[in-house]
Amino acid sequence: MADWTHRNREVIMNTYGRLPLVIDRGEGATLIDENGKRYVDFITGLAVNIVGHSHPKIVQTLCEQGEKFLHISNLYVNKPAVELAERLVAATFPGKVFYTNSGAEATEAVIKLVHKWTKEQKTGQDGIVVLEKSFHGRTLGALKLTRQPGVYQDFPVSNFPVYDVAPHDLAALEQVLKEKKPAALLMEPVLGSGGVVPLDSDYVEQAAKLCQQYGVLFCMDEIQTGIGRTGKLFAYQHTSVNPDVVLFAKGIGGGLPLGGIIVKAEHAELFKPGDHGTTFAPSPLSAALGNTVLELLIDDGVLDAGANAAEKLQNGLQELQKEYAGCIESIRGLGMMIGIVMNLEPVKVKEIQQTLLERGMLVDVTQQTIIRLLPPLIVSDEQIEFFLALFTEVLSEVSE
Template identity: 35%
Template sequence: MKVTRELFSDVMVPNYNPAKMIPVKGKGSRVWDQDDNEYVDFAGGIAVNVLGHCHPELVGALKEQGEKLWHLSNVWTNEPALRLAKKLTDLTFADRVYYANSGAEANEAALKLARRWALDHHGEQKNQIISFKKGFHGRTFFTVTVGGQEAYSEGFGPKPGAVEHAEYNDLESLKALMSDNTCAVMMEPLQGEGGIIEPTDEFVKGVRELCDQHNALLIFDEVQSGVGRTGKLYAYMNLGVTPDILTTAKSLGGGFPVGAMLTKADIAESLKPGTHGSTYGGNPLACAIAEKVLDVVNTPEVLDGVKQKEQLFRDGIKAINDKYNVFSEVRGQGMLLGCALNDEYQGRARDFLMASNDQQLMVLVAGANVVRFAPSLIIPDEDIREGLARFERAVAAVVNG
């Protein structure tokens, strides 16, 4: 059977509009399509392929566990799940782990836990959840409502209630919404889909203080910022602020679907047997791979390398911008960077994505005004240089019409 891009339109629901080419093979930060054209990958599966494509140690973990045990359900536990949970709790503020299959599911669990915890300790009136405009927390009905982008939540009927949105980096707007009925504040410690926005020091510390003041839980959505992407294992470690609940997915599996919610023991008590669950959550195959990802990423070599590679990207983007003057700034940290378009190119991020694709470079957007890079943490320097050369040709193509 010949598989073509046209087949997509015949058999798939039209909620995606993928590129014309179909990738068939990946190695490190290079990808090949059906016609054997080679692409440089700055997209990383949307901040997922943390160690690139087909990393030998991840392939090894997959093969080894694949010969042993794939799935049991949560009627039984398994060794990889327990080993991974021990590592996650040893390496973070958390004492307890809940497994899911994605970031949205990890966030769903975090939100349900926050509501149950508030009910158990403070009564049913304490149910308000506050998040931030332009935030993104997933596509389930609860998480998309908590997310601060109406385009994603409109048109599906009545939304879950008691959810409010403040302005990111604006403490007064959060203060105006908070009360003793707030059960949780959910935020990304580095906004991803909303345009790669970093929190100010004053803001993130102020959010923590307001949560303490009102007995509310602080939930950090680290689905995109976690597992080494900022040069620390988790972004909160750079901020001097510790959340009560943290969610992690994307890079955690290095390309294999897995998510986790991390929290303190006393908060975790509110998810008693039967209150929440996931058929596949914590399956041995996913956990064995995620454990290997943690072992490889959480080394000085990889984490320190992220900062050095970030500088290489920033220098290269500056050189391109000195020539073509299309970006107002480069946002973000580590291997999560956003090239914000200046006034002249507002709304045209997708044009740069398409032009990059034509130059055999895979990039992302974060909204209509930001071109996003989220490559492997171990992308070789020569691939960064080659990718930026292709990006320069793409920028030139957009600028020259």
């Protein structure tokens, strides 16, 4: 491991605090390091590997599509992409899909779509409302660097208005909608890196009504929560809302980069040829894998099985919280997106993460004191029991 760690340090820029682990391969909900040690993976590539690692159907599709072609550009019709868009629209609402390579690019597409909408509406609305502690990607906006009129047009760069309000504060949201006249509201139904904070269904539904009342686009960022992560294909489907735009990425590509937006039919013609584009998205290979992911989730019952497994995991954690209330403040989340809010110093939480890793268990830490669990939907009862037993063991040591 030391050799690969050194080589990594020598040639890859230091933008991540990597765990001391060199992965060789993956099988289901398990990762295996270069020495053959096995780890139960409750991080899943930060919510990407929704059906686990190297699922046989994923591997089969990978080989079948790989033998056909890997890239053809958007100059031609991409059959796997059309099929995937049909599935996504059928599973959400009538509309159309724009594909991207990542979640951040899906956010960029929404920024441009919202701007196109404001120009068409001619109401003077401008800007986007987001929730405090929300996360929508890391790109600044490539248009800021572009100086070709045919590409740049008049889209906004980094200086368009952004207003943030606290989650669940409807009064603050309405005040911003009324006084600032933004064009859109963009929210995650569960704040992921913001601490795994699920939004109450009533709040989401009331926020949607406020958007309708004030003529504001209602956009749901389902980059992390979507593709089965919360027990529904998309988390907004736990409510009665009907968004104008849904962002997706992470789990849809079966482990390969793929993202995009689903746009309600009445806004689906906002983008015209030349308004937006990308060289690689949608990759025919990623789109083919996306079709297989949805087949597994919906047709093969993985979505329902994952929801049942998530319930078992959540119930086990609730019992642990009662036993170790001094260490665990609360358990929150939705489906296979779980935050264990620790009542410990950040350094102690990182030590717990490291101890779990050493004993064969991979978990994430966000907001310094929240252990984040993002297991694959195919996780077994035995693997859930392994985690609960091991976590109990570590907590008992911390409590001594």
